[in-house]
Amino acid sequence: MRIDVLSIFPNMFAPMRESIMGKVIERGLVEFNVIDFRDYTDNKHNNVDDVVYGGGQGMLLMPQPIFDAMAHVEAEAGNRGRVILLDPAGKTFNQAMAEELAHEEHLTFIAGHYEGYDERIRELVTDEISIGDFVLTGGELGAMTVIDATVRLLDEALGDEMSAVDDSFSTGLLEYPQYTRPADFRGLKVPDVLLSGHHANIDRWRKKESLRRTYHRRPDLLENYAFTPEEHKLLNEIKAEEKE
Numbered sequence: 001m002r003i004d005v006l007s008i009f010p011n012m013f014a015p016m017r018e019s020i021m022g023k024v025i026e027r028g029l030v031e032f033n034v035i036d037f038r039d040y041t042d043n044k045h046n047n048v049d050d051v052v053y054g055g056g057q058g059m060l061l062m063p064q065p066i067f068d069a070m071a072h073v074e075a076e077a078g079n080r081g082r083v084i085l086l087d088p089a090g091k092t093f094n095q096a097m098a099e100e101l102a103h104e105e106h107l108t109f110i111a112g113h114y115e116g117y118d119e120r121i122r123e124l125v126t127d128e129i130s131i132g133d134f135v136l137t138g139g140e141l142g143a144m145t146v147i148d149a150t151v152r153l154l155d156e157a158l159g160d161e162m163s164a165v166d167d168s169f170s171t172g173l174l175e176y177p178q179y180t181r182p183a184d185f186r187g188l189k190v191p192d193v194l195l196s197g198h199h200a201n202i203d204r205w206r207k208k209e210s211l212r213r214t215y216h217r218r219p220d221l222l223e224n225y226a227f228t229p230e231e232h233k234l235l236n237e238i239k240a241e242e243k244e
């Protein structure tokens with residue numbers, strides 16, 4: 001996968017060189033480029049922003065540097081790929097979107113700043129993504145959030161120590177509680193079933209606790225969840241236990 005990011009703060013992407021993302025880049029699974037679109041300005045002061053037509057506070061990113069930086073990406077890669085604008089007005093990011101983006105060969109992100117963008121920048125864009133109902137100072141943290149959630153889903157990205165299969169949201173539910181050694185930590189005990197070695201019972205317990213956690217913390221996820229008959233039974237058991 002190739003990932004390009006257009007930003008005027010390329011140093012903000014230092015975290016992308018760490019941890020799993022860092023390894024993924026080092027191993028060549030992802031080619032990651034940050035393009036400072038200030039380098040593409042055609043004015044002598046290298047300004048990337050200007051005042052808002054019609055009046056109002058703050059400065060807006062001008063179209064010219066972003067259009068020209070995008071032309072550079074296109075010339076180098078042969079295409080722009082899927083072009084993602086980070087914007088509070090975009091579609092709220094979720095795991096299903098990460099799964100969809102993980103199938104792409106090329107993603108290009110545009111990170112805004114200041115008051116936002118000149119509206120014509122949207123001409124370049126295939127997707128507009130928000131990472132939640134709040135306003136950040138810039139799109140860099142949003143781009144890193146989307147990239148991190150997407151890249152960890154690539155085959156071979158996580159290695160042997162991790163798996164995305166049972167992650168929260170991947171299954172449509174929140175993940176079940178997990179424990180590591182010791183079995184008894186200062187009187188706080190690991191549930192017996194997890195020490196039993198009985199795989200069918202362990203699977204059943206995990207499914208039930210996953211349903212319980214989702215039922216308590218994110219009941220909205222259950223509204224569209226396709227329950228198996230076994231899961232229906234487990235949820236009814238949970239409800240009955242909690243009435244007792």
Ligand SMILES: C[S@@+](CC[C@H](N)C(=O)[O-])C[C@H]1O[C@@H](n2cnc3c(N)ncnc32)[C@H](O)[C@@H]1O
Nearest residue numbers: 086087112115116130131135136137138139142
């Ligand atoms: C200060 S914000 C501009 C907010 C804009 N005036 C508005 O009210 O929608 C600057 C930039 O940060 C990024 N940004 C801010 N909040 C975001 C969010 N929730 N999701 C994704 N990007 C965000 C966008 O790239 C945005 O253009």
